Amino acid sequence: MKLTKRSYNRRIYVFGIVMFLSIALMSTGFATWVMSQNANKDGEGNIQVGTITDGSIAFKGDISISDTFRFDPALGDSDGHIVHRAPEQVGEEPVDPKLTAENLKVTISGTVTPKEYFKELTVKIEKDDIPAGVIAAADAGYITLPTCYDNPVVLTEASPEISIQESDVNFSYTVEFGWGSVFGNKNPSLYLDDPLTPNPETGKAYTFEEKEALLVEFRRTMFDLDDTVPAEEVMSYLGTNLVYTISLVATANI
Numbered sequence: 672m673k674l675t676k677r678s679y680n681r682r683i684y685v686f687g688i689v690m691f692l693s694i695a696l697m698s699t700g701f702a703t704w705v706m707s708q709n710a711n712k713d714g715e716g717n718i719q720v721g722t723i724t725d726g727s728i729a730f731k732g733d734i735s736i737s738d739t740f741r742f743d744p745a746l747g748d749s750d751g752h753i754v755h756r757a758p759e760q761v762g763e764e765p766v767d768p769k770l771t772a773e774n775l776k777v778t779i780s781g782t783v784t785p786k787e788y789f790k791e792l793t794v795k796i797e798k799d800d801i802p803a804g805v806i807a808a809a810d811a812g813y814i815t816l817p818t819c820y821d822n823p824v825v826l827t828e829a830s831p832e833i834s835i836q837e838s839d840v841n842f843s844y845t846v847e848f849g850w851g852s853v854f855g856n857k858n859p860s861l862y863l864d865d866p867l868t869p870n871p872e873t874g875k876a877y878t879f880e881e882k883e884a885l886l887v888e889f890r891r892t893m894f895d896l897d898d899t900v901p902a903e904e905v906m907s908y909l910g911t912n913l914v915y916t917i918s919l920v921a922t923a924n925i
Contacts, residue, residue: 675904678865679910687840690911708805716872723881724736724883725839740774740775740776740777740848741772741773741775742773742775742814742893743755743771743772743773743774744772744773744858744860745772745773745858745860747772748861748864750864751860751863751864752863752864752879752882753764753860753863753864753882753886755771755860768816775847775848775849775850776845776846776848777844777845777846777847777849778843778844778845778846779794779842779843779844779846780841780842780843780844781842782839782840782841782842783839783842783921784838784839784840785838786836786837786838786839786840786848789828789921790914790922791825791826791827791920792825792826792827792842792844792920792922793823793824793825793826793832793918793920793922794819794823794824794844794846794917794918794919794922795819795820795821795822795823795917795918796817796819796820796846796915796916796918797821797916797918798820798821798823800915800917800918801816801820801915801916802895802915803891803895804893804895805893805915807892807893807895808851808893809851810894811853811892812851812852812853813850813851813853813889813892813893814848814849814851814893815848815849815850815851815855815856816848817847817848818847819917824844826842826844828840828911832844837886850862853885853889855868859882859886859889863877863882863885866881883902886906887902887905890908891905894908896908
């Protein structure tokens, strides 16, 4: 059967109407929060807080993904009680320090074909597609959620994330989490070790014990762990239960 312009366009519309992106945040175990009672650069650290890291992202279609979400210490932070430390290698494989440090952005890129039928692309994280613990962590002020959470972001030809090519429409959209007001919208490794940062409950600089307790409570909330789980287990919890779904809705120009 020969396709008319309208029937061909409808076929593109049905084929590309929704694509789902699943993002899993899990701890790989080699990036660590290291806390040292001595607050010096070379301290061995008596508490290691596991990371939320290594997002595994899968998509069907002509879509490439770069980066992963990592709620880890700031890259190169080696001062104070809380520092970023990663091994030089795992087994015989070298470790890139950047892959064990904070990264709160994931860029989704892809192509819509043909360009003549492109109208818009909607990016959204539904309320039911993000773990309850992550929402609770945001409600508590530990983190901030991406702009597209429960708020459709519509990209058109005029959007900077859209690039019109000869025959295709390329898109590149960055989904970004953030640190919340509890941490002054900064990485906790920087915020809590700043001597000018007062504990709102005491008006004085955070003590080592207060820093530890706050990080434990952050992880307990994020992973939705109850109060019966000991602090040591909260710190070492791998967090493989954090999975997000981001939907991309491509609308044809009919």
